[in-house]
Amino acid sequence: MSADAVIVAAALAALPDRTAGDEGRLGPRSAVGPSLQPTLAELSVPGRHTDQVPHPPADALAGIPAVHLRATPPALPELNEPGVVRHFTALSRLNYSVDGGFYPLGSCTMKHNPRINEWAARLPGFARLHPLAPDTLAQGSLQMLHELQGMLAEISGMQAVTLQPAAGAQGELTGILLIQAYHRSRGDTERNEVIVPDSSHGTNPATASMAGYRTITVPSAPDGGVDLDALRAALGPRTAAVMLTNPSTLGLFERRITELLDAVHAAGALAYMDGANMNAILGHFKPGAAGFDVMHYNLHKTFSTPHGGGGPGAGPVAVNAILAPFLPAPLVVQDADDGFRLERPGERPASIGRVRAYQGNAGVLVRAYTYIRAHGGSGLRQLSEDAVLAANYLRARVGEAYELPYPGPCKHEFVATARPLKGATGVRTLDVAKRLIDFGFHPPTIYFPLIVEECLLIEPTETEAIEDLDAFADAMLAIAKEAREQPELLHAAPVTAPVRRLDEATAARRPELRWRSMTGAETPCPQ
Amino acid sequence: MPYGPHTVDDRGRMLAMLGIDSVEALFEDIPAAVHATGIDLPAPEPELTLVNRLSGLAARNRTDLASFLGAGVYRHHLPAIVDAMLSRGEFFTAYTPYQPEISQGTLQTIFEYQSMLAELTGLPVVSASHYDGATATAEAALMAIRATGRTRVLASRAIHRHYLATTATYFSGGGFTLQELPTLPDGTTDLAALEGALGDGDPVAGVLLGQPNAFGILEPMAEAGRLAHAAGALFVAVVEPVSLAVLASPGEVGADIAAGEGQPLGIPMQYGGPYLGILATTEALIRQIPGRLVGRTRDLDGRRAYVMTLRAREQDIRRDKAASNICTNQALCALAATVYLATMGPHGLRDVAAGGAAAARKLEAALAAVGVRRLHAGAYLNEFVVRVAEATAVHAALLDQGVLAGLPLADWYPDDADLSEGLLVCATEVTTDDDIARFAGALREVLA
Numbered sequence A: 001m002s003a004d005a006v007i008v009a010a011a012l013a014a015l016p017d018r019t020a021g022d023e024g025r026l027g028p029r030s031a032v033g034p035s036l037q038p039t040l041a042e043l044s045v046p047g048r049h050t051d052q053v054p055h056p057p058a059d060a061l062a063g064i065p066a067v068h069l070r071a072t073p074p075a076l077p078e079l080n081e082p083g084v085v086r087h088f089t090a091l092s093r094l095n096y097s098v099d100g101g102f103y104p105l106g107s108c109t110m111k112h113n114p115r116i117n118e119w120a121a122r123l124p125g126f127a128r129l130h131p132l133a134p135d136t137l138a139q140g141s142l143q144m145l146h147e148l149q150g151m152l153a154e155i156s157g158m159q160a161v162t163l164q165p166a167a168g169a170q171g172e173l174t175g176i177l178l179i180q181a182y183h184r185s186r187g188d189t190e191r192n193e194v195i196v197p198d199s200s201h202g203t204n205p206a207t208a209s210m211a212g213y214r215t216i217t218v219p220s221a222p223d224g225g226v227d228l229d230a231l232r233a234a235l236g237p238r239t240a241a242v243m244l245t246n247p248s249t250l251g252l253f254e255r256r257i258t259e260l261l262d263a264v265h266a267a268g269a270l271a272y273m274d275g276a277n278m279n280a281i282l283g284h285f286k287p288g289a290a291g292f293d294v295m296h297y298n299l300h301k302t303f304s305t306p307h308g309g310g311g312p313g314a315g316p317v318a319v320n321a322i323l324a325p326f327l328p329a330p331l332v333v334q335d336a337d338d339g340f341r342l343e344r345p346g347e348r349p350a351s352i353g354r355v356r357a358y359q360g361n362a363g364v365l366v367r368a369y370t371y372i373r374a375h376g377g378s379g380l381r382q383l384s385e386d387a388v389l390a391a392n393y394l395r396a397r398v399g400e401a402y403e404l405p406y407p408g409p410c411k412h413e414f415v416a417t418a419r420p421l422k423g424a425t426g427v428r429t430l431d432v433a434k435r436l437i438d439f440g441f442h443p444p445t446i447y448f449p450l451i452v453e454e455c456l457l458i459e460p461t462e463t464e465a466i467e468d469l470d471a472f473a474d475a476m477l478a479i480a481k482e483a484r485e486q487p488e489l490l491h492a493a494p495v496t497a498p499v500r501r502l503d504e505a506t507a508a509r510r511p512e513l514r515w516r517s518m519t520g521a522e523t524p525c526p527q
Numbered sequence B: 001m002p003y004g005p006h007t008v009d010d011r012g013r014m015l016a017m018l019g020i021d022s023v024e025a026l027f028e029d030i031p032a033a034v035h036a037t038g039i040d041l042p043a044p045e046p047e048l049t050l051v052n053r054l055s056g057l058a059a060r061n062r063t064d065l066a067s068f069l070g071a072g073v074y075r076h077h078l079p080a081i082v083d084a085m086l087s088r089g090e091f092f093t094a095y096t097p098y099q100p101e102i103s104q105g106t107l108q109t110i111f112e113y114q115s116m117l118a119e120l121t122g123l124p125v126v127s128a129s130h131y132d133g134a135t136a137t138a139e140a141a142l143m144a145i146r147a148t149g150r151t152r153v154l155a156s157r158a159i160h161r162h163y164l165a166t167t168a169t170y171f172s173g174g175g176f177t178l179q180e181l182p183t184l185p186d187g188t189t190d191l192a193a194l195e196g197a198l199g200d201g202d203p204v205a206g207v208l209l210g211q212p213n214a215f216g217i218l219e220p221m222a223e224a225g226r227l228a229h230a231a232g233a234l235f236v237a238v239v240e241p242v243s244l245a246v247l248a249s250p251g252e253v254g255a256d257i258a259a260g261e262g263q264p265l266g267i268p269m270q271y272g273g274p275y276l277g278i279l280a281t282t283e284a285l286i287r288q289i290p291g292r293l294v295g296r297t298r299d300l301d302g303r304r305a306y307v308m309t310l311r312a313r314e315q316d317i318r319r320d321k322a323a324s325n326i327c328t329n330q331a332l333c334a335l336a337a338t339v340y341l342a343t344m345g346p347h348g349l350r351d352v353a354a355g356g357a358a359a360a361r362k363l364e365a366a367l368a369a370v371g372v373r374r375l376h377a378g379a380y381l382n383e384f385v386v387r388v389a390e391a392t393a394v395h396a397a398l399l400d401q402g403v404l405a406g407l408p409l410a411d412w413y414p415d416d417a418d419l420s421e422g423l424l425v426c427a428t429e430v431t432t433d434d435d436i437a438r439f440a441g442a443l444r445e446v447l448a
Helices: A003-013 A081-092 A115-121 A139-156 A168-185 A203-210 A228-234 A257-266 A362-398 A419-425 A429-438 A466-485 A487-492 A504-509 B008-018 B023-027 B047-059 B080-086 B104-121 B133-148 B161-174 B191-198 B221-230 B241-245 B315-321 B331-369 B391-400 B433-447
Strands: A025-027 A160-162 A193-197 A214-218 A239-245 A270-275 A294-297 A317-319 A332-334 A340-342 A414-417 A455-458 B152-156 B177-181 B206-211 B234-239 B257-261 B277-281 B294-298 B304-308 B383-387 B422-426
Touching (some): A081 B080, A115 A362, A168 A294, A168 A317, A203 B315, A362 A455, A362 A466, A429 A487, B080 B331, B133 B257, B177 B191, B241 B331, B331 B433, B391 B433
Parallel strands (some): A193 A239
Antiparallel strands (some): A160 A317, B294 B304
């Protein structure tokens, strides 16, 4: 046996068994299914297919000049329906998911996705409606969107809402362009800087750059909040906006929020709130009422529209009265006769225009609408309280073996660090994360925020039961113990996933981004 | 709580462990002056109430008309398998594959998506997805600006108006110039005007043409590409992916970048999204493309595996120097497209494209028979403009007859006398002979 094989065997043997009382053992918890899958190209057999649409006449393209036609058909794979079902079913088993288990990925709010939301979005009246359908054909969707605009305004304490942005990052860009339009409308054209704290999401500075601004980064104070003196020093006549995530990416509420907002406004700048962490504060903090000028929501986080393996999301933007004239067009409006319609071209001349085609990710918006209706105002406040309670409970338990760099209470998430473990054992946060996979859990967000060394950002959400929080905490503690006693087990992890650690350096140095090139379909088109 | 697990006892145990009496103690960090006291929204609704409410709203939409509306979003047959695969919780309740060892399903799916879109576009580098066709077009234009160091982009006015409007918004912060190119009476972009603009002394970063264009007309892509390249500009093809089963690919016509709307690949119309922004480019521009990329590699034991790669372009690594701020994209929509393409195969996709072309020719003939003819003489695939006096009023009158007669182009080109009399109509493989007869019959009545 090779040395590696010995370690792998030991790493497998060390995993805790689960028992079901007197009724037998369940074996270790597993993260995902075991076996890899060939590609569609490898599964393709020329001539295999399942008819989906009728064959058109052979001369269907006769009127099109040859110069416009492609030389060879695209080399797409050829499979029949059962083959396609098996392929994607096999692939799905390689994924960890919220449906599969605890997914405490900080900053991402991986809560349960209610099935009623999925059902609602698939109702034919919603699913089959063309985005350019005249308003008279779209009254149901328009009413839903109009109500959602109002709900998101109420939740944020803002005056107006656009549902158009396709994701949080696009909401950020929209918000910063609104601020730009506001300053320009006042002839205030010298403001070319956006200030962000060093704990911010990477999207904040990237957004500022896309909007043509220079990013100024201010440090955090020892308590994790923004360093108010540093912020005051950075603010000035060149400051267009300050972008704050609140609660911060450390999971902490900005205790000096009123002083911060006063300082921003005193400098003539506007305050942008990154609403990624709204799940902590629903019904407890309304950014608009507190003095923020603009914020975005991440509906896939706070209002539980599915994360989809990386989208689609939706990033509605809520604004106060001074920014409302600049919102992207069209908004949904209600006419005197109670009918709903989209704003007409040019109806709001100060609008910054479009940030995408059509009205927004309506299929995502209907899910969020359903979720908000399911909770009502009281349920939203309750879910934030439960999310914060769960996070503090888990924080206390994880704190038994890991350093907690900031004092509590936290909000919906918290940071821990494996820094002491690294010093004592050479084990890094990455190793802890990979070993968590062997224990059957999705790791937390790691190495973010950038300001905490060996950072773990842990967000349990309100839909995890106390047993699941305890099981995760037990795994974290067991791993800390392993780190001291058998650190090689952590370095070898994961050993239970379909693949072990990957060679990411070669992937970046010699990118292979597709199947080897195929050249044309191998069978003639059936006629 | 609709979905929370905590019993009174659970909450009590957690509070006791924290040594507090009430959860309010965990919110004392919110200053009293800004501590909200609740949300003024209606009471929670159980699932049965939601079913009734949502059913009622959906029923107020009308989707039963004979529809000839396309204009960038197309009604197609949606194979049942697509939603069946999408509905697997392993796919839709996962997130960005930050931990590749337990995300190989999502990662391989994206790799297969990239591979198939590379086949369709004829361009080897395909991003994991953008929000929609409009933002993909805007990102393509910004790529051209970054790659050339120039700040002016030329775009045919016959590109989807929302795409041009979005690009203009994306340009506003950086102060870049978006200049529209005129079209000729046959519906194609005026290449003489393009040549003039390219040679007017103000350098051009990129040239954007749609194929088919916003009038449904097929553009002289290869020629436009040659003109762009001769002036040191990049050439961007704005494409519709189903058409790429039969039309010359962006790679074949010399495009450096392809952008487009992936909705026709198995994604429902759902009143505007979520859709799928397609963005593809050449090896030469690989470090300029924004958005996620998945590459193939190996694990410690030599097993094949997939991973997000070339991450140094992205916002979470590069922050203010990133190629774009894009983070969450449209992965589930890319999965839909992947399942769709795997199901259709090369011949099925060709049948969809050619079926639409065949139906469109029947539509053209049926409308001509009632005296309504095409506005443009250029070649088309499955969408075209017909000239009707008082087109907007006719369109409204046809709604009453149960016909959604495409898009009145006065909505998009209010200042153009010819186009203001245009209806942009399309047919796809789902358009029936009955639909066409209903349209022609209703039109005859309305015009009488």
